[in-house]
Amino acid sequence: MVSPPKAQSHWFVLYTKPRSEKKLAEQLLDDGIQTYCPSQVEIKQWSDRKKKVETPLLPSMILVNIKDGERDRVFNRKHAVRYLYWLGKPARVTSEEVESLRSMIEDSQFESRGLQKLKPGEKLDMTALGFEHIQGTVKFVNAQECWIVLENLGYVVKFRKS
Known part of the structure; x- marks a missing residue:
């Protein structure tokens, strides 16, 4: 059996x-x-x-x-x-998305992209940051923080320089 x-x-x-x-x-x-x-x-x-x-x-x-x-x-x-x-x-x-989120936070990969280069309305392929099949749109950006709308989830993620 x-x-x-x-x-x-x-x-x-x-x-x-x-x-x-x-x-x-x-x-x-x-x-x-x-x-x-x-x-x-x-x-x-x-x-x-x-x-x-x-x-x-x-x-x-x-x-x-x-x-x-x-x-x-x-x-x-x-x-x-x-x-x-x-x-x-x-x-x-997915486990890969969770691990990518962990490494992104720990390694500060987001900061290395340069906040000053991003513009509101710009579309971002979030797969480079570990999110599978998720596209984001820059909502707000200044020298210290960036808000990205994760379109598939309908959620805003806020990143800040520490």
Whole structure:
């Protein structure tokens, strides 16, 4: 008799309550669920001081690597809201896209492209940055940051120089 195939885990995008990304990611890790909360360091300025603050790259979202049949486990935590859906199914992110996102953040590949060379309205092929079949449009750019609209996902990603 042939044993049934093992269920394979996939990366999914999980919406979180506002400002709960890191907390939920840590809680899910404690539950044995692999998570990734991409973040970047920004310099925030108050009236009396400046401080480096780690902020999520995808606000109110984290990536979870979980089997299809176990997706409901994340809702045992109060900060989990719902999964991102695409064409009526939970949106899956490939492992290659997750690894490319990690390397892009760690290696600062985006900064090497030169923010000053980008212009609003310019179309970018995001496959060079590790996003498969995703095109982006530059929405805003200055010397310190760039906002890119990921058209297939309908989401804006903000990159800042640290």
